[in-house]
Amino acid sequence: MSTPSTPARLENPPAGMSSTASGTRMALIAMTAIFFMWGFITELNGVLIPHLQSVFELTHARSMLLDSAFFGAYFVMALPAGRVVARVGYKLGIVIGLLIAGAGALLVLPAAQMASFNLFLPALFILATGVVVLQVAANPYVSLLGTPQRAASRLNFAQAVNSLGHTIGPYVAGLLIFSATLLSAEQLAALPAAERVQTVQPLYIGVAVALLVLAAAVYFFRLPALFEATEQADSRPHGFAEVLRLPHVRWGVLAIFFYVGVEVTVAHFMVKYVSQPTIGGMSERDASLYLSYYHAAAMVGRFVGAALLMRANPRRMLPLYAALNILLLLVTMTTLGGVAMWSVVAVGLFNSIMFPTIFTLAIERLGPMTEKASSLLVMAIVGGAVIPPLQGLFVDLFNARLGDETRALQYAFFVSILCYAYILWYGWRGSRLSGAGLPGAGPSGAGVAAAKD
Structure with a gap:
């Protein structure tokens, strides 16, 4: 989703132009990986839901509670996420989002180990909360990297990579969940629910590791930490x-x-x-x-x-x-x-x-x-x-x-x-x-x- 391109400044401006260009390139590479990951994560539910529905013998309506737990985080956590990003800035906001999402992925492990459908719900809510923080922080961060004239191009590219994550996610999830053992489909179905549900663990271990590695990369690399001051354009609240x-x-x-x-x-x-x-x-x-x-x-x-x-x-x-x-x-x-x-x-x-x-x-x-x-x-x-x-x-x-x-x-x-x-x-x-009610002239957003x- 695009956001308004507004003047930005570096928290610690680099000494030279080459350093600025290098930091921007590194930031774009990191953001590309992050956009891919949250697209990948969002689509895991498409395979997780029918799997857990079969394991726990759920109705269609109850199985969709997994969706409610995941997407409910957008409604509950969007404004708090905005306040976090406003307080710590985009770079640390992205790091916090990655850490929260990683924690949510790790919480899937005890839910699977205990074969508890109810424990999957808070785990997915926490995972989605991390994605919400990333949505709030990463979109404007990408739009502010580089020249304003190319902001739309950068966002379109990032969204295309996000779509790639959406595309690959279900295939990888299906491969890992349904091929986690060497058993046939019939033999797997004959296993107790407690053993079948544990086949999701390798997938979420991999997701957690990837998120934590990205968090470390964003934190330790010299990425531009940009400020966006759209509220300063307000003549009144x-x-x-x-x-x-x-x-x-x-x-x-x-x-x-x-x-x-x-x-x-x-x-x-x-x-x-x-x-x-x-x-x-x-x-x-x-x-x-x-x-x-x-x-x-x-x-x-x-x-x-x-x-x-x-x-x-x-x-x-x-x-x-x-x-x-x-x-x-x-x-x-x-x-x-x-x-x-x-x-x-x-x-x-x-x-x-x-x-x-x-x-x-x-x-x-x-x-x-x-x-x-x-x-x-x-x-x-x-x-x-x-x-x-x-x-x-x-x-x-x-x-x-x-x-x-x-x-x-x-x-x-x-x-x-x-x-x-x-x-x-x-x-x-x-x-x-x-x-009626529209403000005067002025940019309202990329595109x-x-x-x-």
């Missing part, structure tokens, strides 16, 4: 209520809520859906590969969409992409086999531009109020904690009534269709500027000019 009175912000917060909710929902039902006998007819391990295809499609779509948006009006592209996803979901709800499978995978292609486009439209022409609007938009990522359990509840209801899990999974996609319908409306009507009519 602006409250969150004042920001929410602007319709394109208010409806934009809801659009982010529904978008993240539907993106996570489709992803986290992907493995269970594709593995159904009349859809893909494969094991959950093999089905996890299609979750990677889903995110790979989003990564490709992000590059293509970025090129198209150089000329196209985002207020037309956003509703068009939402309409295409509605069509794809209708296809998967009414067909079986390869058509149903590939139509739901293709949803990822048209998800690609939605988050950055909604974000850009929602912060358009906000000037000094951009920072508060950005905080509200980050909090709206809590949609990933609300929509998946809601759709899971309908899966359980339909399954109890029909006695057909495949049909239940298909019919429950109506929840996702409603989310895309709102996004379509936001792009078409809700994102329009009202004029905002592209969002104007």
Whole structure:
């Protein structure tokens, strides 16, 4: 997500230009690794949820509590994370985020050792809290590294690497979780729950080690520690209520809520859906590969969409992409086999531009109020904690009534269709500027000019 490019300074300015360039390059390399890691971490739930659902024999609705624990951290911890970063600065904020995420990954180990589903919930909440701190700190840090003219280029590259993490995460997770022993799938299923759940431990040990190594690298390397002073541009204080009175912000917060909710929902039902006998007819391990295809499609779509948006009006592209996803979901709800499978995978292609486009439209022409609007938009990522359990509840209801899990999974996609319908409306009507209450001239964020009519 992009943030306003504002004047910045170094806490300890280097002695020469070459030192500055070297520090910037090192910082960009470190940030690239961090963006990859949080994309990777976010997608582990897509494989972890069906695995734990099978191990603990959970309902669809209860298994989605893992999503609620992870994405609920965005709502609860976004503002505290902002205060931490404001107090310690971006560099130490990034280090703290990495350490918190590493601690959360390590807490998965006793949860698995004790075979306790309930202990997985606080572990994932803490892991997600670290990711929230990284979101708050790393995005503006990348935008402030180097020249302001290339801020959008740096952020697009970082987001593409983030998408790579989303793409690789499910494949690696499926490989490690389902191949952690030399047993066949049938032999693994015959093991007690306490032994099957421990197959997640190698994955989270690796995640914890990677996060702690990155934290050490950021702390000890001479990376620029940048200050961002957007609040200094305020001629008077602006409250969150004042920001929410602007319709394109208010409806934009809801659009982010529904978008993240539907993106996570489709992803986290992907493995269970594709593995159904009349859809893909494969094991959950093999089905996890299609979750990677889903995110790979989003990564490709992000590059293509970025090129198209150089000329196209985002207020037309956003509703068009939402309409295409509605069509794809209708296809998967009414067909079986390869058509149903590939139509739901293709949803990822048209998800690609939605988050950055909604974000850009929602912060358009906000000037000094951009920072508060950005905080509200980050909090709206809590949609990933609300929509998946809601759709899971309908899966359980339909399954109890029909006695057909495949049909239940298909019919429950109506929840996702409603989310895309709102996004379509936001792009078409809700994102329009009202004029009343907008601050005067001034930059409102990277890429905002592209969002104007």
